[in-house]
Each structure stands twice: as structure tokens, then as C-alpha cells.
Amino acid sequence: MHCRGNCRHKSALECAGSTHIVFPYRGVYMRHVGSDEAVADSNQVLFFNASQEYQVSHPVAGGDACLSIAVDTQMLLELAPPELVQHQAQAVFKQQRQRIDSRAQVLVALLRHSLRNGIAEPLEGEILTLTLVRRALGLQTAGAAHASHGLRRLVDRTKLVLTSDPARRWTLAEIAAETGGSPVYLTQVFQQIEGMPLYRYQMQLRLARALDLLDQYEDLSALSLDLGFSSHSHFSAAFRQAFGRSPSAFKQAALQR
Numbered sequence: 416m417h418c419r420g421n422c423r424h425k426s427a428l429e430c431a432g433s434t435h436i437v438f439p440y441r442g443v444y445m446r447h448v449g450s451d452e453a454v455a456d457s458n459q460v461l462f463f464n465a466s467q468e469y470q471v472s473h474p475v476a477g478g479d480a481c482l483s484i485a486v487d488t489q490m491l492l493e494l495a496p497p498e499l500v501q502h503q504a505q506a507v508f509k510q511q512r513q514r515i516d517s518r519a520q521v522l523v524a525l526l527r528h529s530l531r532n533g534i535a536e537p538l539e540g541e542i543l544t545l546t547l548v549r550r551a552l553g554l555q556t557a558g559a560a561h562a563s564h565g566l567r568r569l570v571d572r573t574k575l576v577l578t579s580d581p582a583r584r585w586t587l588a589e590i591a592a593e594t595g596g597s598p599v600y601l602t603q604v605f606q607q608i609e610g611m612p613l614y615r616y617q618m619q620l621r622l623a624r625a626l627d628l629l630d631q632y633e634d635l636s637a638l639s640l641d642l643g644f645s646s647h648s649h650f651s652a653a654f655r656q657a658f659g660r661s662p663s664a665f666k667q668a669a670l671q672r
């Protein structure tokens with residue numbers, strides 16, 4: 416799914432015909448379900464319930480791209496923890512987003528590149544999809560379920576700041592100035608809601624962007640600098656730590672097999 420994101424304001428009401436699990440991998444948007452809002456960036460998975468009305472807005476220019484997966488109701492009820500899904504005639508997610516980890520981001524990239532390049536057999540594609548969905552549904556974000564609306568809004572504003580320019584070397588004071596919170600309070604709230612510190616969240620955004628762009632760069636040193644890393648070695652070390660292999664090894668294994 417690709418969207419140019421031309422309109423910064425809320426779209427007209429939309430409605431999914433079936434339940435979808437949506438993985439943003441490029442850009443960012445906001446999803447509005449009634450008064451509930453969620454930032455859709457590459458560190459999140461979004462849950463679109465069948466027949467549930469929603470709106471979309473793009474507060475950050477550049478549009479977005481997502482991998483959208485429709486899941487059979489019975490299969491979803493088998494996969495999803497009971498705290499996530501209401502058991503009804505149609506499975507209904509109780510919340511509209513959840514954070515994913517680097518392993519899920521790798522699976523998104525592998526599945527997307529394999530399908531786009533026609534190198535995945537049907538069984539491989541199905542297994543990758545099932546593994547991705549299981550991984551995404553199994554990761555819980557500590558503190559998010561019990562956070563107040565005001566705290567979630569502060570964290571959402573912070574995410575939009577980070578995604579507006581992922582390569583920028585933000586200072587804590589700059590982010591606090593953009594979001595209207597004090598640096599100390601902001602770091603505490605973000606850790607509480609997302610279960611990770613701000614700098615690690617930004618790093619995961621950059622590395623997810625790397626997964627998206629690897630096939631467009633011959634010179635990985637140029638990619639590392641474009642993503643805001645201080646050097647190619649810094650980029651390679653962070654990539655290997657997150658995904659278990661070097662950028663060049665991932666590119667060869669995932670994109671050139």
C-alpha cells in the first residue's frame with residue numbers, strides 16, 4: 416500500500432472490508448479511530464478491524480508505504496493473545512497499534528522484497544507471513560495500556576518529530592522544544608510508554624529505513640551517511656547488532672538470491 420500523503424488533515428471516513436494487520440515501512444501517518452489516535456511509523460504495527468471506521472492524516476510530508484496483511488478470522492484467534500483480541504464472530508482487536516521489534520522489521524523486509532522480486536515460493540511466503548504475524552502479536556509494550564491520553568499524545572508528538580527527519584542528530588533539548596515537554600519528563604514518559612529510550616527508538620527507525628533502501632544503494636557508505644550515521648562502521652555495527660548480519664550480507668541473502 417502506497418499513499419502520497421498530500422493532505423495533512425483528516426481524510427474522509429474509511430472502512431476496512433476485512434481485518435488487516437498493517438506494517439508501515441516508509442514514512443509516517445496518523446490513524447484516527449473516533450477520539451483515539453495512533454502514530455503509524457516503521458516501529459509499529461497497526462490493527463484495522465473489519466467494518467471499523469477510521470480516518471488518516473499526514474502531519475509529516477512525504478507520504479507512506481505499508482505492507483498490509485489480511486488474516487483469516489480463525490487463524491487470527493489462534494495466533495492472538497486474548498488480551499489483544501475479543502473473541503466474537505469476527506475477531507476484533509482491542510487496540511489499534513502495537514510496537515514491533517527489529518526481528519519483525521527484518522521479516523517485513525524479507526517478505527516484501529521476496530514478493531516484489533518474485534523469488535519466494537508460495538509456501539515460503541505463507542510461512543514468512545505467519546511468522547511475522549505471530550511475532551508482531553506476541554510483543555507487548557509495557558505501560559502503554561495504562562497510560563493516560565495526555566501521556567500518549569506527548570509520546571506521539573515525539574514520534575512525529577523523530578520521523579520528520581530520521582537522519583537528523585536531534586538533541587534532547589530540541590525534541591523537548593518541539594513537543595512542549597521538559598527533557599527529563601519526556602525521557603521518563605517515553606521510556607514508560609514505549610519500553611525503550613528515545614535514542615534506541617530513533618535508531619530502530621533508521622535501521623528500518625535501511626532495510627527499505629538497501630536495494631537502491633550500491634555504495635553502503637553513502638547509505639549510512641544519508642541515514643545519519645557517523646560512519647559506515649557505525650552503521651554496520653548497529654545493523655549487525657539489531658538484525659544479526661551485516662548490511663551487505665542481508666542485501667545478498669534477501670535481495671539477490
